[in-house]
Amino acid sequence: xxxxxxxxxxxxxxxxxxxxxxxxxxxxxxxxxxxxxxxxxxxxxxxxxxxxxxxxxxxxxxxxxxxxxxxxxxxxxxxxxxxxxxxxxxxxxxxxxxxxxxxxxxxxxxxxxxxxxxxxxxxxxxxxxxxxxxxxxxxxxxxxxxxxxxxxxxxxxxxxxxxxxxxxxxxxxxxxxxxxxxxxxxxxxxxxxxxxxxxxxxxxxxxxxxxxxxxxxxxxxxxxxxxxxxxxxxxxxxxxxxxxxxxxxxxxxxxxxxxxxxxxxxxxxxxxxxxxxxxxxxxxxxxxxxxxxxxxxxxxxxxxxxxxxxxxxxxxxxxxxxxxxxxxxxxxxxxxxxxxxxxxxxxxxxxxxxxxxxxxxxxxxxxxxxxxxxxxxxxxxxxxxxxxxxxxxxxxxxxxxxxxxxxxxxxxxxxxxxxxxxxxxxxxxxxxxxxxxxxxxxxxxxxxxxxxxxxxxxxxxxxxxxxxxxxxxxxxxxxxxxxxxxxxxxxxxxxxxxxxxxxxxxxxxxxxxxxxxxxxxxxxxxxxxxxxxxxxxxxxxxxxxxxxxxxxxxxxxxxxxxxxxxxxxxxxxxxxxxxxxxxxxxxxxxxxxxxxxxxxxxxxxxxxxxxxxxxxxxxxxxxxxxxxxxxxxxxxxxxxxxxxxxxxxxxxxxxxxxxxxxxxxxxxxxxxxxxxxxxxxxxxxxxxxxxxxxxxxxxxxxxxxxxxxxxxxxxxxxxxxxxxxxxxxxxxxxxxxxxxxxxxxxxxxxxxxxxxxxxxxxxxxxxxxxxxxxxxxxxxxxxxxxxxxxxxxxxxxxxxxxxxxxxxxxxxxxxxxxxxxxxxxxxxxxxxxxxxxxxxxxxxxxxxxxxxxxxxxxxxxxxx
Numbered sequence: 001x002x003x004x005x006x007x008x009x010x011x012x013x014x015x016x017x018x019x020x021x022x023x024x025x026x027x028x029x030x031x032x033x034x035x036x037x038x039x040x041x042x043x044x045x046x047x048x049x050x051x052x053x054x055x056x057x058x059x060x061x062x063x064x065x066x067x068x069x070x071x072x073x074x075x076x077x078x079x080x081x082x083x084x085x086x087x088x089x090x091x092x093x094x095x096x097x098x099x100x101x102x103x104x105x106x107x108x109x110x111x112x113x114x115x116x117x118x119x120x121x122x123x124x125x126x127x128x129x130x131x132x133x134x135x136x137x138x139x140x141x142x143x144x145x146x147x148x149x150x151x152x153x154x155x156x157x158x159x160x161x162x163x164x165x166x167x168x169x170x171x172x173x174x175x176x177x178x179x180x181x182x183x184x185x186x187x188x189x190x191x192x193x194x195x196x197x198x199x200x201x202x203x204x205x206x207x208x209x210x211x212x213x214x215x216x217x218x219x220x221x222x223x224x225x226x227x228x229x230x231x232x233x234x235x236x237x238x239x240x241x242x243x244x245x246x247x248x249x250x251x252x253x254x255x256x257x258x259x260x261x262x263x264x265x266x267x268x269x270x271x272x273x274x275x276x277x278x279x280x281x282x283x284x285x286x287x288x289x290x291x292x293x294x295x296x297x298x299x300x301x302x303x304x305x306x307x308x309x310x311x312x313x314x315x316x317x318x319x320x321x322x323x324x325x326x327x328x329x330x331x332x333x334x335x336x337x338x339x340x341x342x343x344x345x346x347x348x349x350x351x352x353x354x355x356x357x358x359x360x361x362x363x364x365x366x367x368x369x370x371x372x373x374x375x376x377x378x379x380x381x382x383x384x385x386x387x388x389x390x391x392x393x394x395x396x397x398x399x400x401x402x403x404x405x406x407x408x409x410x411x412x413x414x415x416x417x418x419x420x421x422x423x424x425x426x427x428x429x430x431x432x433x434x435x436x437x438x439x440x441x442x443x444x445x446x447x448x449x450x451x452x453x454x455x456x457x458x459x460x461x462x463x464x465x466x467x468x469x470x471x472x473x474x475x476x477x478x479x480x481x482x483x484x485x486x487x488x489x490x491x492x493x494x495x496x497x498x499x500x501x502x503x504x505x506x507x508x509x510x511x512x513x514x515x516x517x518x519x520x521x522x523x524x525x526x527x528x529x530x531x532x533x534x535x536x537x538x539x540x541x542x543x544x545x546x547x548x549x550x551x552x553x554x555x556x557x558x559x560x561x562x563x564x565x566x567x568x569x570x571x572x573x574x575x576x577x578x579x580x581x582x583x584x585x586x587x588x589x590x591x592x593x594x595x596x597x598x599x600x601x602x603x604x605x606x607x608x609x610x611x612x613x614x615x616x617x618x619x620x621x622x623x624x625x626x627x628x629x630x631x632x633x634x635x636x637x638x639x640x641x642x643x644x645x646x647x648x649x650x651x652x653x654x655x656x657x658x659x660x661x662x663x664x665x666x667x668x669x670x671x672x673x674x675x676x677x678x679x680x681x682x683x684x685x686x687x688x689x690x691x692x693x694x695x696x697x698x699x700x701x702x703x704x705x706x707x708x709x710x711x712x713x714x715x716x717x718x719x720x721x722x723x724x725x726x727x728x729x730x731x732x733x734x735x736x737x738x739x740x741x742x743x744x745x746x747x748x749x750x751x752x753x754x755x756x757x758x759x760x761x762x763x764x765x766x767x768x769x770x771x772x773x774x775x776x777x778x779x780x781x782x783x784x785x786x787x788x789x790x791x792x793x794x795x796x797x798x799x800x801x802x803x804x805x806x807x808x809x810x811x812x813x814x815x816x817x818x819x820x821x822x823x824x825x826x827x828x829x830x831x832x833x834x835x836x837x838x839x840x841x842x843x844x845x846x847x848x849x850x851x852x853x854x855x856x857x858x859x860x861x862x863x864x
Contacts, residue, residue, distance in 0.1 A: 003857055005057075007849075007850055007853045007854075008059070009058070009059060009061075009849075010847075010850045012061050012062060013060065013061055013843075013845070014846040016061050016062065016842075017842040017846060018839075019041055020041045020043075020835065020838075021836060021839045021840070023039050023040065023066060024832050024836050027827045028827065028832050030827060031829060034208065035204050035207060035208035036204055036825075037200065037204050037825035038826065038827045039067065039068050039069075039200050040066070040068075042065055042067055043061055043062070043063055044061070044062060044063070045058060045060070045061060046059040046060045046061060046062050064196070065196055066197075066200060068198070068200040068204065068825070069825040070824075070825060071825075075207055075210075075821075077817055078814075078818070078821060079210055079211055079214045080214070080282075081810060081817055082211050082215055083282035083286070085807070085810040085811060085813075086214065086215040086216070086282070086283045086284045086287065087281070087282045087283055087286045087287030087290070088287060088803060088806045089284070089287070090165075090287030090288050090291070091288075091291045091803045092800075094158060094296070095291065095295070095799055095800045095803050096800065097158050098296075098796055099796050099797060101151060101155070102151060109147065110144070110147045110148060110151060111790070113140070113144040113147045114144055114310075114786060114789070115771075116140050118771040119768075120136055120137040121767040122764075122765075122768045123136070123137070124137055124739065124741050124764045125741065125764035128742070128760060128761045134737065134739050138733055142727075145726045145727055148723050149723060149724070149725075149726055149727075151303070151723070152303070152723035155296070155299065156724075159296060162291065162296075163257070163258060163292075165288055166251065166285060166288055166289070169216050169288075170251050170285070173217060173240075173249050174246075174249055176209055176213045177232065177241050177249075178246050179209050180206060180209050180210070180232060180241050180246070181245060181246040182244075183202055183209065184206070184228075184229040184230060184241070184243055185244045186199065186202050187229065188229055188243070188244070190202065191227075191228050199228075210230070214283060216285050217234070217282065217283040217285050218235055218283055219233065220235060221241075229243045229244070234263055234279055234280070235280075236276060236279040238264060238274055238276055238279075239264070247263065247265075248265045248266065249261060250265025250273075255427075255431050261276055262275055262276070263275075263276045294470075297468050297470075298468065299792075299795070299796065301468055301778060302778075302779045304723060305777040305778035305788075307722065307723040307726065308722070309785070310785055311720070311726060312500055312506075312710050313770055313773075314717055314718060314767070314770065315709075315710035315713075315717060316503075316506070316704065316709070317767050318716060318717050318739075318740050318767065319628070319701055319716060319740070320701070320702060320740070320763060321740030321742055321744075321762075321764075321766075322700035322701070322740050322760075323737050323741065323742070324738075325735060325737040325738055327691065327698060327699055327700065327738075328691040328698055328699075329689070329691065329693075330689055330714060330715070331687070331688040332687040332712040332713035333716060333720075333729055334499065334711060334719075334721065335680075335684040335721075336497055336684065336685040336686065336687075337356070337497040337498075337684060337685070338360045338679065338685050339357050339358070339359070339361070339497070340357045340496075340497075341355060341491075341497055342355055342489065342490045342491060342496055343355075343464045343496060344381070344488065345532065345533075346473050346474055346475055346480065347476075350467045350469065350471045351470070351471035351472065351473055352464035353426060353427065353463065353464060354461070354464045354465075355379055355430070355459050355460075355461050355490065356460050356461075356462070356490075357374035357377055358442045358457070358459060358460055359443060359458075360683045361373070363656075370403040370404075371398060372445075373444070374444060374458075375490055375491055376403060377407065377458055377459070377490045378405065378406055378407065378487030378489040379409065379459070379487060380407070380408050380409070380481060380486060380488065381411060381473070381475070382408055382478060383411055383417065383419060383478050383479065384410050384412050385413070386414065387413070389412050390412050390420070392409065392410065392412065392425060392429040393409075393410045394409045394429065394433060394454070394455040395408050395455075396452060396453040396454065396457070397452075402487075404487065404489065405444070405458060406487055407455055407487075409426065409429070409430070418474075419472060419473045421473060422470055422472055422473065423470075423473055424469045424470055427462060427463065429455075430456055431456055431461055433454045433456040434454055434457055435457050437450070444458070446458075465499075465501075466779070481563065483563075486563060492654045492656075493653060494658075494711065494712075495652065498711050499720075499721025500710070500711045500721050501651065503707045504624075504651040504706060504707050505626045505649070505650065505706050506626075506707040508624060509532060509624070510527050510529075510535055510624070511535040511621075511622035511623050512526060513526045513540055513620055513622040513623070514526075515583075515617060521583065521608045521611050521612035522610065522611075522613060523583065523604065524586055524602055524604055525602070525605060526590075526601070526602050527601045528599065529599060529601065530599075533652070535624075536622055536623055536650075536652070537563070537564040537621070538564065538565045538567065538621065539564055539566045541566065541567070541568050541617055541619035542569050542586075542616050543568050544571055544579065545570050546577070548575045552569070552570065552581050552585055552589055553569075553570045553589075554568065554570065554589055555567075555568045556595040556596055567599065568619075569586055571614065571616070579614070579615065579616075581613065581614055582612060582614065583608070583610040583612055584604065584609070584611060586614065587603060590602035625649060625650035625706065627648045627703075627704075627705055628647055628704035628706055628709050629646050629647070629701065629702045629704075630645050630673065630689075630699055631645075631700050631701070631702060632697055633697070633698045633699065634695070634697065635695070635696030637698075640672060640697075645669075645670040647661050647662060647670075647708075648661065649706035655677055655685055658708070659676060659677055662674070663675065666692045672691060672692050672695060673689055673690060674689075675688065675689050675690070676690070687712050687713075689714070700744055702744040716729055717729055717739075741762075741763055741764035742761065742764075771786060772784060775788070780792060
């Protein structure tokens, strides 16, 4: 060590002070750069010289590396909260738009239109003979329908906007992950992991990209310690970035027009494409998906529930009456599908399925071939063995014995045997499992397909009315319907193929049967314990026993042909072998028997004591049937003899059954009128009723207990079966005299002065009173019509407040995290200027050292 060593030490000081100045200058230059983390030159001493007799000597200073002020935990917290905040912001913008569309504060919304509509019926009741009041009512009905349809269009526009935003955001995801992969490449090349030297600016850029990605979706990510690359994936593990590779994200459109997010889009090798829509819970994409598929779906269901109940109740009440003019020819406004279908009502909430044949029914196709008939499609759901598969599977086979296409859909189960998929999963499976090579025209068997056929070649699937199909499918036993070989067939029953079919026999959801055996005091009213179609599949019979002193007993069994439950009551006999059973005995037996009391209840009518003896009775099914009456008037305006004809209607009836009961010619069924089915070019059917105009016949309706007239669109005000297609009956718009302000009395006359008399107003009063009646709604509590809509409107506001609270809270969290980040990594100009001064003094001192050493060297060289 000597003078030269001292000069070297001073030189290292000058070099490091210069490097420090460069780092400080870089920090100052990036004081306003978003995402920049201030950097620091980490100095350390150079290796010491151990040769000195007096001990180790220092050799100067060097830099270990240039590091950035960075807290990994804080950075991850920012990414996580950014994702959550962006999701809340996306939902807030969407619900703000919905709330703006349903603004009722200006007095021009649905509430006002509905109030004006019902008030107009009071005006008609006060002056039923005046055409202007009727015309005003028709105008207000159109205003209400237009307001309902406009709000639906507004909802649809928000949904369409969400899908457009999703599509654009997915493209942005691809751009960001591509950039991350490229930054990974540069970091892997530019960093020296062995010396802990990092590419600080590149890492800042990558962190900024991760935050940008978090604004779009929620992700998991980790750093490869061997090369510094980030690996990024969806929360379910599907990769987005692996070192220098990125995996493109795409979208697919489902049958409802909504976009689904597909990971590993268009991959032809593992990892395979996968729908990850339901796994995305954060970022703007997660917020839009959550709002669209949950909150908005619920708003749709609530809104449709209100519209469905409003239109049915108004139409059903209107159908009970007659106007100043009677009908000579009317066609129902309801479009009735001629595609057979069925509804599977699984236990649990909101998970019912409607399955529809893809091929229209052809009544007159000759020669008949059972395999060509879409009503010969039968479906069952089966459970897989526990934990054997995670996928839905299906099979199609022709059954020669039953002459039906048997379709089995097998659902995966967990270790406890519980089904692990939702109805939405089943819908997607059915609609996606189709043979790509099928010819254009749908036929049975599928033309152009190859065996085995696929379920989607025969059926399409959707959620049943009023259900949002997100609930897990639940049924006891190994299959549904229960039984290894039980299948539920498709049919054209009005309950299944009409838009408002659930309202048929609206008076009761529970099937009933009254046994009327024409003896005093022995009638029994049986009522099913389960609502809907399942309750109708129960038959009651009274069976005789041979021999004296036989006890009263009951037997419950399943009919192997129909699959229905049959309750057979074996009647007791006396010592002479004569039946000794009374109605009261049977009621008591039903209450005691554990099998029977799980199916039905039994009671004697209030005006009977149940002491009458009963007789043997053939098996009779419980039903929910109702009826409507057609009254025919002659050319003088008087009801014809025996003019009141009751047309019975059951939810299991087809349109053809109704036509048959009315009659297809003037000489059968109801005299003076006939009915027919009109089929349009789209295969949709409508009911038409025609009077014998040669005989100057006219007709009206009364006393509809079945709801059929409203469901079929006969004598209605509103047309359509949803907010999407609601309108006003064109016949009434053309002729307001058809507005049914009056009713036909039990003797066939129009109250009070005949069908052409203007003063009849009883039905108008009944129409006006609808606004004060309470009804049951899907997804809304029992309420009046205006209360139901106000509840829906309030729910929009309530959800907006919830989302706003979440948004504001997360904004505060984000602000706090950003302040911490700025405090840690932000550039402080005062601190940087202090560093500049320190490095300046260091440089000056080192230079002074070199100057002094130079003087010493000159002194040494000057010695002679």
